[in-house]
Amino acid sequence: MKRKKTDILLAGVGGQGIISIAAVIAYAALKKGLHIKQSEVHGMSQRGGAVQSHLRISDDIIYSDLLSEGNTDLLLSVEPLEAVRYLPYLSSTGRIVTAVNPFVNIDDYPPMEIIEQQLAMRGRCVFVDAAALAKQAGNPKTTNMVMLGAASFFTGIEAELFKDAIHEIFAERGQQTIDMNINAFQLGNEFAAASGRL
Amino acid sequence: MTAQLLLGAEAVGQGAMDAGISGAYAYPGTPATEITEFIQNSKQAQMMGIRAAWSTNEKTAYEAALGMSFAGKRSIVSMKHVGLNVAADAFINSAITGVRGGLVITVADDPSMHSSQNEQDSRAYAKFAMVPALEPANQQELYDAMFHAFELSENLRLPVMVRITTRLSHSRSGVVRRAPVSQNPLNPETDPNRFVLVPMNARVQYASLLEKQPSLVALSTVSPMNALSYATDNRSLGIIACGIGYNYVMETLQSQSLNISVCKVGQYPLSMSVVDPFIAQHDSILVVEEGYPIYEELLGGLQNTGKIRGRLTGTLPRMGELNPNTVKQAICGVTESKSPIEDPPMTALMPVPTRPPQLCTGCSHIDLFNALNAVLCNVEERHVFSDIGCYALGALPPFNSLQTCVDMGASVTMAKGAADAGLRPAVCVIGDSTFTHSGMTGLLDAVNDQTSMTVIISDNFTIAMTGGQPSAATNRLRDICLGLGVSSEHLRIIVPLARNHDENVAVLKEEFAYEGVSVIIAQRECIQAAKRNKKLLQKK
Numbered sequence: 001m002k003r004k005k006t007d008i009l010l011a012g013v014g015g016q017g018i019i020s021i022a023a024v025i026a027y028a029a030l031k032k033g034l035h036i037k038q039s040e041v042h043g044m045s046q047r048g049g050a051v052q053s054h055l056r057i058s059d060d061i062i063y064s065d066l067l068s069e070g071n072t073d074l075l076l077s078v079e080p081l082e083a084v085r086y087l088p089y090l091s092s093t094g095r096i097v098t099a100v101n102p103f104v105n106i107d108d109y110p111p112m113e114i115i116e117q118q119l120a121m122r123g124r125c126v127f128v129d130a131a132a133l134a135k136q137a138g139n140p141k142t143t144n145m146v147m148l149g150a151a152s153f154f155t156g157i158e159a160e161l162f163k164d165a166i167h168e169i170f171a172e173r174g175q176q177t178i179d180m181n182i183n184a185f186q187l188g189n190e191f192a193a194a195s196g197r198l
Numbered sequence: 199m200t201a202q203l204l205l206g207a208e209a210v211g212q213g214a215m216d217a218g219i220s221g222a223y224a225y226p227g228t229p230a231t232e233i234t235e236f237i238q239n240s241k242q243a244q245m246m247g248i249r250a251a252w253s254t255n256e257k258t259a260y261e262a263a264l265g266m267s268f269a270g271k272r273s274i275v276s277m278k279h280v281g282l283n284v285a286a287d288a289f290i291n292s293a294i295t296g297v298r299g300g301l302v303i304t305v306a307d308d309p310s311m312h313s314s315q316n317e318q319d320s321r322a323y324a325k326f327a328m329v330p331a332l333e334p335a336n337q338q339e340l341y342d343a344m345f346h347a348f349e350l351s352e353n354l355r356l357p358v359m360v361r362i363t364t365r366l367s368h369s370r371s372g373v374v375r376r377a378p379v380s381q382n383p384l385n386p387e388t389d390p391n392r393f394v395l396v397p398m399n400a401r402v403q404y405a406s407l408l409e410k411q412p413s414l415v416a417l418s419t420v421s422p423m424n425a426l427s428y429a430t431d432n433r434s435l436g437i438i439a440c441g442i443g444y445n446y447v448m449e450t451l452q453s454q455s456l457n458i459s460v461c462k463v464g465q466y467p468l469s470m471s472v473v474d475p476f477i478a479q480h481d482s483i484l485v486v487e488e489g490y491p492i493y494e495e496l497l498g499g500l501q502n503t504g505k506i507r508g509r510l511t512g513t514l515p516r517m518g519e520l521n522p523n524t525v526k527q528a529i530c531g532v533t534e535s536k537s538p539i540e541d542p543p544m545t546a547l548m549p550v551p552t553r554p555p556q557l558c559t560g561c562s563h564i565d566l567f568n569a570l571n572a573v574l575c576n577v578e579e580r581h582v583f584s585d586i587g588c589y590a591l592g593a594l595p596p597f598n599s600l601q602t603c604v605d606m607g608a609s610v611t612m613a614k615g616a617a618d619a620g621l622r623p624a625v626c627v628i629g630d631s632t633f634t635h636s637g638m639t640g641l642l643d644a645v646n647d648q649t650s651m652t653v654i655i656s657d658n659f660t661i662a663m664t665g666g667q668p669s670a671a672t673n674r675l676r677d678i679c680l681g682l683g684v685s686s687e688h689l690r691i692i693v694p695l696a697r698n699h700d701e702n703v704a705v706l707k708e709e710f711a712y713e714g715v716s717v718i719i720a721q722r723e724c725i726q727a728a729k730r731n732k733k734l735l736q737k738k
Binding site: 014026027030036038040041049067069071108118 | 365
């Protein structure tokens with residue numbers, strides 16, 4: 001039997017909530033009885049710099065904590081330029097789900113058309129106006145859960161399991177935070193479903 | 199028990215608690231910080247009365263852990279790799295005294311220098327101190343290794359090192375716990391000589407350490423951390439894989455369906471009875487170790503005939519951390535199989551601009567650097583000595599304010615040496631926690647020598663870079679400086695805010711002109727810590 005695996009690269013800028021996305025997916029995968037490895041970088045690289053997390057889910061033993069270049073199934077980015085940065089990791093059949101909202105803290109930030117063009121050349125993309133959907137969900141900080149909702153179709157994990165995981169991960173921050181994040185996940189999920197890009 | 203998701207660092211913390219520690223000692227440092235934070239935040243630690251507050255530096259942490267061991271209880275001390283340089287005196291000599299209660303030192307190395315100034319390999323320190331070192335490959339092994347390490351430590355009466363690296367420390371996976379072991383009772387050392395390392399005792403103790411070495415090797419031979427798998431009908435290549443390197447090897451064998459023998463080494467000193475027969479049965483050997491090529495060099499010898507390959511022979515990169523791609527390329531290169539990568543890496547056509555880390559908007563260091571630059575803009579030879587912390591980012595554009603960042607506390611003492619050489623103004627910038635870690639003694643040197651220099655303590659009331667741990671001497675820095683002999687006229691306090699810019703520039707100018715030791719404490723709370731504290735207050 002061929003083993004089922006999903007290799008996911010999460011990208012963004014420090015402070016955008018990449019680690020929370022990773023925590024929610026990992027929790028849901030564990031609930032589903034799958035093997036998981038999820039690596040992230042802490043420390044100095046957090047501060048406004050490029051941040052990534054490697055997430056691996058499989059029904060078989062996983063050895064490497066890191067993804068291999070050219071083998072990643074899903075590139076999930078909360079920031080468009082950061083999606084371009086990790087294109088070398090994407091497999092030929094890999095999918096890209098990215099927010100279209102640029103985080104500009106560098107002088108040589110490329111034009112958005114070029115970024116979208118680069119991404120579209122490399123794989124099938126779902127572009128999400130995550131900032132607008134997060135605002136609609138009630139808090140701009142829920143951008144990360146909007147993106148998880150949009151990308152959830154490519155993870156092999158059911159939306160309901162993600163919602164349970166959101167309850168669990170945000171439990172300490174109160175019901176209002178949980179509701180907003182669930183709402184954000186749902187909006188992202190519906191947007192992707194209606195996008196015709198699945 | 200069901201598996202719980204733990205970072206490697208958290209697996210260390212959980213493993214140590216379950217293995218019956220009475221104390222955890224550490225100074226924060228990436229990638230080791232989360233070990234101690236996990237224990238601090240754990241209800242189990244509170245219930246069991248495990249002490250886990252931060253120490254002032256790695257040396258004080260190590261010595262306190264040794265003291266707890268002297269009293270008969272188990273203790274863990276954790277640090278990043280360069281922290282062991284600070285604790286090295288205590289570490290090396292604790293191998294000579296030996297221990298009573300189990301003492302485990304967990305060192306987190308940072309190959310590729312994600313958050314560090316070098317990629318030194320702590321296994322070399324274990325070899326130097328002649329103590330056992332364990333090198334687990336995954337989170338479960340890491341958890342289990344804590345039990346093994348404490349048993350080894352008490353059986354051998356030696357400190358035991360557990361060596362991890364960034365990727366293991368900061369990667370999560372499922373961990374299944376064991377039944378916890380209860381803490382040791384108070385049972386202090388009774389031997390009147392063992393811990394008194396005057397030369398006549400030290401010679402006896404050193405001889406005893408040397409006598410233990412064959413048993414260390416024998417224990418490595420039967421270590422549960424090793425694993426051996428022989429490939430059927432393939433004796434051309436054998437792989438010796440250490441620690442996390444094993445994961446990348448197995449990833450390659452799994453994804454490429456390769457049939458190659460693997461000898462996993464997880465405990466040092468290296469046992470030749472483990473690797474000798476393995477080497478003899480294969481035509482060529484690839485050594486895959488994360489960090490320095492310590493065991494490749496040992497096995498290959500000075501006249502390597504080419505049988506042993508690895509980082510030294512260029513089969514693997516000499517520097518930087520390993521990853522699945524470099525290991526796959528090395529294995530495919532040695533086996534001369536065509537690189538069977540299904541999906542060739544795709545590179546973006548466009549060069550992607552880098553996004554280096556930056557100081558946070560509103561950070562107090564920014565206003566300090568603006569004032570510093572305003573004072574020094576007309577000084578042709580600008581030399582500001584600095585230190586380890588967020589403020590080291592002041593060396594980068596747009597500030598370009600700092601010219602050194604070497605090791606904890608070096609700003610003060612390097613400024614002193616430069617002042618001695620005649621450099622004016624001799625200025626250093628150091629954070630509050632770095633100052634108490636290793637800057638205070640340097641300031642005492644400057645006071646005793648009446649050196650013409652200015653020490654700026656950028657005091658943001660926290661250890662910011664590692665996530666906001668409490669700083670050792672918040673609200674006591676002024677008293678410490680006065681106590682060290684800095685005169686009160688030249689001990690100035692400023693608040694780095696844009697609206698105070700002119701006033702702050704004037705203070706800096708005055709003190710830079712003073713021929714003697716001056717200290718300026720630039721005090722304003724870390725913007726991230728302020729946000730967190732505000733949230734905490736709202737909760738209450």
